[in-house]
Amino acid sequence: MRDAAPETIYLSDYTPFGFVVDSVALEFELDPGHTRVKSRIAFRPNPEATSRRFFLNGENLKLISARIDGQDVSCTISDEGLTCDVPDAPFVWEAEVEIAPAENTALEGLYMSNGMYCTQCEAEGFRKITYYPDRPDVMSEFTVTIQGPHPVLLSNGNPVETSEHRAVWHDPWPKPAYLFALVAGDLVAHSDRFTTMEGRDVALNLYVRPGDEGKCAFGMEALKASMKWDEDVYGRAYDLDLFNIVAVDDFNMGAMENKGLNIFNSSAVLASPETSTDMNFERIEAIIAHEYFHNWTGNRITCRDWFQLCLKEGLTVFRDSQFTSDMRSAPVKRIGDVIDLRARQFPEDQGPLAHPVRPESFQEINNFYTATVYEKGAEVIRMLKTLVGDDAYARALDLYFDRHDGQACTIEDWLKVFEDTTGRNLAQFKRWYAQAGTPRLKVTETWEDGTLTLTFRQDTKPSAASPDPKPQVIPIATGLIGPDGAEVAETRILEMSEATQSFSFEGLEARPVPSILRGFSAPVMLEHDLSDADRAHLLSHDTDPFNRWEAARTLARRSLLPMIQNGSEADPAFLSSIRAVVGDETLDPAYRALILGLPTQSELAALIHAEGGTPVPENIHAGVEAMRDALAETFGEAAARIREANLVTAPYDPGAEQAGQRSLANAMLSLITRRDGGAAAQAQFDSADNMTNQLAALAALLHVGKGDSALADFEVQWKHDRLVMDKWFGLQVTQARPEDAASVAEALTGHPDFTWQTPNRFRAVFGSLAMHHAGFHHASGKGYRLLADWLIRLDPKNPQTTARMCSAFQTWKRYDADRQALIAAEVDRILSTPNLSRDTTEMLTRIRGAS
Numbered sequence: 001m002r003d004a005a006p007e008t009i010y011l012s013d014y015t016p017f018g019f020v021v022d023s024v025a026l027e028f029e030l031d032p033g034h035t036r037v038k039s040r041i042a043f044r045p046n047p048e049a050t051s052r053r054f055f056l057n058g059e060n061l062k063l064i065s066a067r068i069d070g071q072d073v074s075c076t077i078s079d080e081g082l083t084c085d086v087p088d089a090p091f092v093w094e095a096e097v098e099i100a101p102a103e104n105t106a107l108e109g110l111y112m113s114n115g116m117y118c119t120q121c122e123a124e125g126f127r128k129i130t131y132y133p134d135r136p137d138v139m140s141e142f143t144v145t146i147q148g149p150h151p152v153l154l155s156n157g158n159p160v161e162t163s164e165h166r167a168v169w170h171d172p173w174p175k176p177a178y179l180f181a182l183v184a185g186d187l188v189a190h191s192d193r194f195t196t197m198e199g200r201d202v203a204l205n206l207y208v209r210p211g212d213e214g215k216c217a218f219g220m221e222a223l224k225a226s227m228k229w230d231e232d233v234y235g236r237a238y239d240l241d242l243f244n245i246v247a248v249d250d251f252n253m254g255a256m257e258n259k260g261l262n263i264f265n266s267s268a269v270l271a272s273p274e275t276s277t278d279m280n281f282e283r284i285e286a287i288i289a290h291e292y293f294h295n296w297t298g299n300r301i302t303c304r305d306w307f308q309l310c311l312k313e314g315l316t317v318f319r320d321s322q323f324t325s326d327m328r329s330a331p332v333k334r335i336g337d338v339i340d341l342r343a344r345q346f347p348e349d350q351g352p353l354a355h356p357v358r359p360e361s362f363q364e365i366n367n368f369y370t371a372t373v374y375e376k377g378a379e380v381i382r383m384l385k386t387l388v389g390d391d392a393y394a395r396a397l398d399l400y401f402d403r404h405d406g407q408a409c410t411i412e413d414w415l416k417v418f419e420d421t422t423g424r425n426l427a428q429f430k431r432w433y434a435q436a437g438t439p440r441l442k443v444t445e446t447w448e449d450g451t452l453t454l455t456f457r458q459d460t461k462p463s464a465a466s467p468d469p470k471p472q473v474i475p476i477a478t479g480l481i482g483p484d485g486a487e488v489a490e491t492r493i494l495e496m497s498e499a500t501q502s503f504s505f506e507g508l509e510a511r512p513v514p515s516i517l518r519g520f521s522a523p524v525m526l527e528h529d530l531s532d533a534d535r536a537h538l539l540s541h542d543t544d545p546f547n548r549w550e551a552a553r554t555l556a557r558r559s560l561l562p563m564i565q566n567g568s569e570a571d572p573a574f575l576s577s578i579r580a581v582v583g584d585e586t587l588d589p590a591y592r593a594l595i596l597g598l599p600t601q602s603e604l605a606a607l608i609h610a611e612g613g614t615p616v617p618e619n620i621h622a623g624v625e626a627m628r629d630a631l632a633e634t635f636g637e638a639a640a641r642i643r644e645a646n647l648v649t650a651p652y653d654p655g656a657e658q659a660g661q662r663s664l665a666n667a668m669l670s671l672i673t674r675r676d677g678g679a680a681a682q683a684q685f686d687s688a689d690n691m692t693n694q695l696a697a698l699a700a701l702l703h704v705g706k707g708d709s710a711l712a713d714f715e716v717q718w719k720h721d722r723l724v725m726d727k728w729f730g731l732q733v734t735q736a737r738p739e740d741a742a743s744v745a746e747a748l749t750g751h752p753d754f755t756w757q758t759p760n761r762f763r764a765v766f767g768s769l770a771m772h773h774a775g776f777h778h779a780s781g782k783g784y785r786l787l788a789d790w791l792i793r794l795d796p797k798n799p800q801t802t803a804r805m806c807s808a809f810q811t812w813k814r815y816d817a818d819r820q821a822l823i824a825a826e827v828d829r830i831l832s833t834p835n836l837s838r839d840t841t842e843m844l845t846r847i848r849g850a851s
Helices: 219-235 277-293 307-327 329-349 373-386 390-404 412-421 531-541 545-566 572-582 589-596 601-610 618-635 636-646 656-676 680-685 691-703 708-716 722-734 742-747 759-771 782-794 799-809 816-832 838-848
Strands: 018-031 035-045 054-057 060-067 082-083 091-099 109-113 116-120 141-146 152-155 157-162 166-175 183-186 186-196 200-209 244-246 262-264 440-448 453-460 475-482 487-496 500-505 512-514 525-528
Touching: 060 512, 109 277, 116 244, 116 262, 141 152, 141 183, 152 166, 200 219, 219 244, 219 277, 219 307, 262 277, 277 656, 277 691, 307 329, 307 373, 307 412, 329 373, 329 512, 329 545, 329 589, 329 601, 373 390, 373 412, 373 475, 373 487, 390 412, 412 589, 440 512, 453 475, 453 487, 453 512, 475 531, 487 500, 512 525, 531 545, 531 572, 545 572, 545 589, 545 601, 545 618, 572 589, 572 618, 589 656, 601 618, 618 636, 618 656, 618 759, 636 656, 656 680, 656 691, 691 708, 691 722, 708 722, 722 742, 742 759, 742 782, 759 782, 759 799, 782 799, 782 816, 799 816, 799 838, 816 838
Parallel strands: 018 141, 200 244, 244 262, 440 525
Antiparallel strands: 018 035, 035 091, 054 082, 060 091, 109 116, 116 183, 141 166, 152 183, 157 166, 186 200, 440 453, 453 500, 475 487, 475 512
16 A cells, blocks of 8 residues: 555646657456566657656556566666666567456456456556556557456457457557556446447447346447437547447446446446336436547547546536436436535535645545536536537537547647637636636626616635635526516626626616526526515526526525524425426426425535534434425325326336436325325335336335335345345435434444445445435434444555545534534544555545644
């Protein structure tokens, strides 16, 4: 394990590597404990480099031999890599190393999962395979030979030679080492073909473990839909003769876009109606699209250095969001994206883990695979597209692909294609990449002689990451709704660039209600002092689906806060407004289900804290439960009628139409269960023929304390299916009473199927505990202690998963002094653990330093 206190790496210190790599040949002799890796790499001096120091990254490698141009060489080896003297001319480096994949529990580099060899090299895993300049700006063609007693031997590119126990692969597209992949094992393929718009016949394979063949069809259709969409919308065709996907149980992330050989967490690709929910299907569709889209935005054009991570991730998240919007409901997708942004990225942006979309420094790059890089990075691109328009965006992307194909690029390269295409100066817009924090956008109104003037003031709280934030360019999509409910001004993009700026709408007959930040046109916190009557007017009449939902969300927050803080009753006007909209059969059922949703308890805690209060988790939980009870009473018998109207009788289809109906029907079931004690939920559980309905019924039963029998039946039915059992583990924690949540999680760790070194299973229990706001933050502190105990245990095995789970502590400064002391003690206890990984050390040090 590497030193837990590494040096800080700065963007400003970037220099090119001293050598160009012309070709890479690797040969693997696979063995669980003694895999031999031979490398033959052609180097030549880099004329653009300022230093000729020859340093190859390498960790946990046993060097067997090293040669330059056939002659043995003496190397100086450290924990980070090796150095040696090299000629000032082209030369061939050869090395042989030994590694132990079976002992690699960190799941970085080459490791084993249930007898299968697998790799994960992003960000810095390749250095655990062999000595190499493991950085994204070093790109080369790879030829890979694999020898091992396995029926399937896979690597990047196209197959050159295949025989029993031996395969040779060649990838003709230069790539950095982080995109290297190798898989070997007893696998079966679900196969298909796709013909590109250029006429290339591409063989498609989805490799899975025997027994999972029945869960491949949806993933294959999603892949073909992604390939077609990227051709139609971006003009990007696939560029190899083969595209392989492999499902792996032990994987730290969702999936990895390795060139031609995508490796997926099995939860992100395997699906069937019986074992997967509608949300699973949509997630799988999106992740398959995301990794495929990386073929151009990440692989053909990659990052110069890891500070530019958002260049590939933010852009590809934006592209997969566009794809899902086209495949499903665009308004529902947009609302879902914003819910996720507010739940994950906003707290990050406002806490001790805040960093710019393009960080200026890091110690451990694995800790910067964050919502800021991914989701906020996508929002920045959405804003850019809004500002320049659809046509200019398309022309800029064409220029980007043409100009930078085969290169490792920077944010400056990305913005330059837009400047060259549009003639705009994007220097100020670039602040979105350079500044941390979520801007607060406050708006005031004046009305005079038929003119409505909106005055905006933007303010971003200073932080350690951005101590002196400057005004940013903010596109504010705005429309006007008249007193009669008609739209009197269509959406107009107000481009704000000053700290304070005013915009006027003239020639109006009556004072309208402004609909501001339509479609959530910028990732900001909007402060608009509208009356509840005006928000109800928007809820009833706004033509922008997002802002109509936002009105409902804001009214929910305004009604919930008095219930939380004073124990008051739910606002009858809010309840009747929600019932009216949810009962509107002209609206998409999925949208109606979203309108019914309430803010998360964590979101409410953040709001109370932002307004100068101290959130009390148990009071927030009680207030939300009281609101749900009030909604159940308000809907009354109408809930059963709405549910009945949306029950799907046709054969299961994971598409948007049926999924929306099930979403609304199950939202009604949740309300019904609060009144009937579980009769309807039990009937649905007993008759369900798909996982969406079965799991929704089980959740409803558990919530009202009537689910013990169903829970036991569910375990018996699904104990053979690891992905469904992840659901079983997680649901028990999320549906537990706050005072029981930590105890339930602790009891589950004693279950024989709690395979804690499998990231999916660990997250099923402890990710669920961290998301149970009142349970995790129970005043006893037992949630904090339990999580800390298991993070200490996991860190030596899997630092990456441990570090990411530490974010559960990031909002600790919101709470009362007693809870802060409890959390600080647990964080300090973890930090005092001997040999703590640098991944976890960096995360907790940043969290502990919160002011």
